[in-house]
Amino acid sequence: MGFRRFLALLLFCNRPHIDRLYSKPVAYLPMSKGTLYDTVWDLHKVATLPNGQDQLFVGLHLIHEVTTPQAFAAIRESGGTVMYPERTFATEDHIIPTHSQIHPYSDTQAELMSRTLEKNVTDFNIPFFNTQTGNQGIVHVIGPELGLSQPGMTIACGDSHTSTHGALGALAFGIGTSQVRLVLETQTVALNRLNVRRISVNGQLGKGVYPKDVILYIIQQLGVEGGIGYAYEYGGDVFDAMSMEGRLSVCNMSIEGGARIGYVNPDHITFDFLKGKPYAPKGDWEAQCAYWRSLASTPSSVYDDECHFNGADIEPMVTWGVTPGQSIGVSQQLPNISDDAGEKKQSFEAALSFMGFQSGQSLKNQKVDVVFIGSCTNSRITDLRDAAGLLKGKKIAPNTHVLVVPGSQSVKKQAEEEGLHDVFLSAGAEWRDAGCSMCLAMNTDKLVGNQLCASTSNRNFIGRQGSPTGRTLLMSPAMAAAAAITGCVTDVRELL
Numbered sequence: 191m192g193f194r195r196f197l198a199l200l201l202f203c204n205r206p207h208i209d210r211l212y213s214k215p216v217a218y219l220p221m222s223k224g225t226l227y228d229t230v231w232d233l234h235k236v237a238t239l240p241n242g243q244d245q246l247f248v249g250l251h252l253i254h255e256v257t258t259p260q261a262f263a264a265i266r267e268s269g270g271t272v273m274y275p276e277r278t279f280a281t282e283d284h285i286i287p288t289h290s291q292i293h294p295y296s297d298t299q300a301e302l303m304s305r306t307l308e309k310n311v312t313d314f315n316i317p318f319f320n321t322q323t324g325n326q327g328i329v330h331v332i333g334p335e336l337g338l339s340q341p342g343m344t345i346a347c348g349d350s351h352t353s354t355h356g357a358l359g360a361l362a363f364g365i366g367t368s369q370v371r372l373v374l375e376t377q378t379v380a381l382n383r384l385n386v387r388r389i390s391v392n393g394q395l396g397k398g399v400y401p402k403d404v405i406l407y408i409i410q411q412l413g414v415e416g417g418i419g420y421a422y423e424y425g426g427d428v429f430d431a432m433s434m435e436g437r438l439s440v441c442n443m444s445i446e447g448g449a450r451i452g453y454v455n456p457d458h459i460t461f462d463f464l465k466g467k468p469y470a471p472k473g474d475w476e477a478q479c480a481y482w483r484s485l486a487s488t489p490s491s492v493y494d495d496e497c498h499f500n501g502a503d504i505e506p507m508v509t510w511g512v513t514p515g516q517s518i519g520v521s522q523q524l525p526n527i528s529d530d531a532g533e534k535k536q537s538f539e540a541a542l543s544f545m546g547f548q549s550g551q552s553l554k555n556q557k558v559d560v561v562f563i564g565s566c567t568n569s570r571i572t573d574l575r576d577a578a579g580l581l582k583g584k585k586i587a588p589n590t591h592v593l594v595v596p597g598s599q600s601v602k603k604q605a606e607e608e609g610l611h612d613v614f615l616s617a618g619a620e621w622r623d624a625g626c627s628m629c630l631a632m633n634t635d636k637l638v639g640n641q642l643c644a645s646t647s648n649r650n651f652i653g654r655q656g657s658p659t660g661r662t663l664l665m666s667p668a669m670a671a672a673a674a675i676t677g678c679v680t681d682v683r684e685l686l
Contacts, residue, residue: 222386224491226455227421230361234344236378243380249343251278251373252329253316255285255307256632257348261371262310272314272374279338280311281319283328285632288595288622291321300633314374327598327624330354330566334438335600337467341456341482346373351566351648353444356453357437358460359485361421363450384451385419385494388487390426393501398683400576401436402568402646402666404428406507406517408440409447412497414515417449420495423487424454428501434463435572442567443648446514455486506682508553509650509664511541516650518553520669520681526550544652545661546640553663553679559641561592561619561674562655563667565629568646569597573667574605578613580671580685585617587677592619593635595627619674631656644673 222228236245258280265271272278285300295301311318319325325332330351333339341359345352348370355362369379389408409416422444429437437454444452454460461479464470471478505519516538518524526549527538542549563569563577574596586592594614596602602624605611611621628635629647636656637643643655643662650662663679672680 220385225487227386248346250345252347253280255282255303273377275315278316284626286625288625288627328566331597337470342485350445353452354442357441359456384421387420387495388423388493389497391428391499392426395501400666401439403507405440405443407504409515410517414513415448417447421451422449435570456482556679558644560643562628562645564595565647567648577667577671578610581617582613586674590677592674595622598624644670
């Protein structure tokens with residue numbers, strides 16, 4: 191397959207999602223005031239354009255090998271340059287192999303894209319976290335772990351899951367390839383101002399319920415299009431107590447609910463996480479934290495919409511269909527749609543047919559063929575600890591293939607220092623190098639035929655994991671580990 195055809199196929203496979211996000215400007219009438227979103231937006235606003243969009247300065251631009259070749263080629267053709275190369279940071283993650291990262295890669299297209307990125311960043315003097323640096327990894331993992339992503343920033347990347355970085359109190363958003371070029375050349379981007387929805391989850395989470403379950407529940411309740419036109423602000427007791435890694439997982443999947451931006455207000459958890467990171471501010475740390483804290487929403491902030499959920503209502507979640515919104519609690523049955531009518535019924539029936547499930551059935555004890563623990567949603571050290579805690583001293587079920595892929599070289603190093611890799615290997619899992627891997631299957635990590643995969647990734651779209659007939663069940667790392675042990679969908683609470 192030629193390089194241009196490869197890129198065209200990538201864009202085609204994601205076209206409905208991309209079209210929804212990056213279509214022509216839409217007129218919104220936001221009424222929010224005093225939120226972190228409003229404060230940071232106004233601080234970065236350069237101008238209001240004739241079409242009604244705002245031109246924003248981009249504080250941090252993250253790039254990878256898939257959405258940049260055309261952008262750099264266009265800059266060369268026009269004789270342009272990169273305005274602020276020190277504000278752009280590159281890594282390779284989407285196509286990099288996870289079984290061996292020695293050049294030349296066995297996949298010729300992956301090798302071509304890797305070398306193209308290397309040439310582009312060298313020519314334009316852009317910092318590059320390749321495998322020789324020890325800092326290579328999934329772009330949405332290394333940004334926070336290196337301290338590049340910080341409160342009050344605007345952060346752009348040619349990947350829709352850029353919303354991840356909002357966990358640190360930033361406005362982070364995915365952009366298209368043409369916008370990647372504009373950010374490289376001008377350090378600005380034109381966007382519609384969004385409404386702000388406050389999502390509060392109060393109370394406490396039950397045993398076996400993790401941040402992944404929280405966001406799957408929110409998407410189930412609000413829908414995969416419920417967030418279109420909104421930025422999601424997450425708060426309440428559950429988020430106040432949630433680790434930074436957990437907040438990153440939740441904000442990562444904001445886009446799956448239609449919200450281009452998701453964020454958590456910065457607090458002591460944010461500051462403790464960032465302190466001492468390589469790119470974190472130096473100098474008077476308390477003064478820096480005071481400034482970051484001043485950006486946060488306050489009790490007097492005005493929102494366009496508010497939603498309230500009870501953490502006690504959330505149980506371990508698992509998707510059953512072909513969108514992240516088609517999910518149930520693991521103890522529940524699939525929706526009974528016999529009495530429904532219209533488009534919703536048709537989409538549910540199509541999803542059930544593709545997955546091979548029946549309306550009203552339980553997913554418990556449903557056999558799985560593959561377990562994937564990784565992706566920009568759940569490949570951080572806490573995710574691996576959760577999975578290893580279940581797998582320690584146990585063996586993977588027969589005929590179940592388990593792939594564990596850390597999100598960065600740093601995560602892999604820490605996991606090996608803690609002996610987590612020994613737990614996975616002893617159980618019978620594969621322990622790989624850092625990369626996106628089976629989340630989108632742009633390398634050799636793919637499903638085969640109609641295999642059913644218990645996955646910690648963020649999308650269960652048809653064909654997402656490499657096979658046009660492969661099927662994906664999204665769940666938390668602990669739930670995935672439970673499935674690995676039993677060979678079927680299992681309520682993790684029964685193993686804790």
